[in-house]
Amino acid sequence: MNGFVKEFKEFITRGNVMDMAVGIIIGGAFTAIVTSLVEDIIMPIISLVSGGIAIDEWGIALAGGGIIGIGKFVQAIITFLLIALVLFCIIKAMNKLRAKKEEEPEAAATKECPFCKSEIPVEATRCPHCTSELSKEK
Ligand SMILES: [Zn+2]
Structure with missing residues (x-):
């Protein structure tokens, strides 16, 4: 048991675990912002443009009483695409910074x-x- 506690302490105090935790927390908060952007701002605008159809309620009713929620699925795809787009921009900016750093020794x-x-x-x-x-x- 003592060995287990010691191992866990070593794992927790390693720097990258804390980095990972910060990343997960920021990622979660960021996802909440993008989800809200899609659900509360983009979707109402789409439904306004499309003539009052609430996209998230758009689905196919099944005979058994269930609903195939195509609208919610589309919403999830838009959320994913926005997150991917923002991440792509961040990675691109970071690559640019890194490339700049690599140029300096050449000078x-x-x-x-x-x-x-x-x-x-x-x-x-x-x-x-x-x-x-x-x-x-x-
Ligand atoms: Zn000379």
Whole structure:
């Protein structure tokens, strides 16, 4: 039992567990916002445009008394597409930031020629400006 508690404590105190928990909580709140956006704003607008048909009540009544809720299913698909779209935008923005970070070391791919003080590529063994031979060390 002691080993179990210790293992659980190690699992909980590992940083990524907390990151995961924060992600799940933010994700849940975000899903609630998007669901509300679809159900409370987009769906009423669609029903207004479509001439007063409440999409979420749109379904096929079965002989046995059940209803195939096509409208609710469509609502769920719209919610999913919106969440996917927002996630795509977030991931795209993050990739852009990451690409920018990777470009920075490339900017430092030049060195200063010790003879004429002009910027030349790190790999250069002869200065293109003053034609001085450069030592291998930077
Ligand atoms: Zn030079």
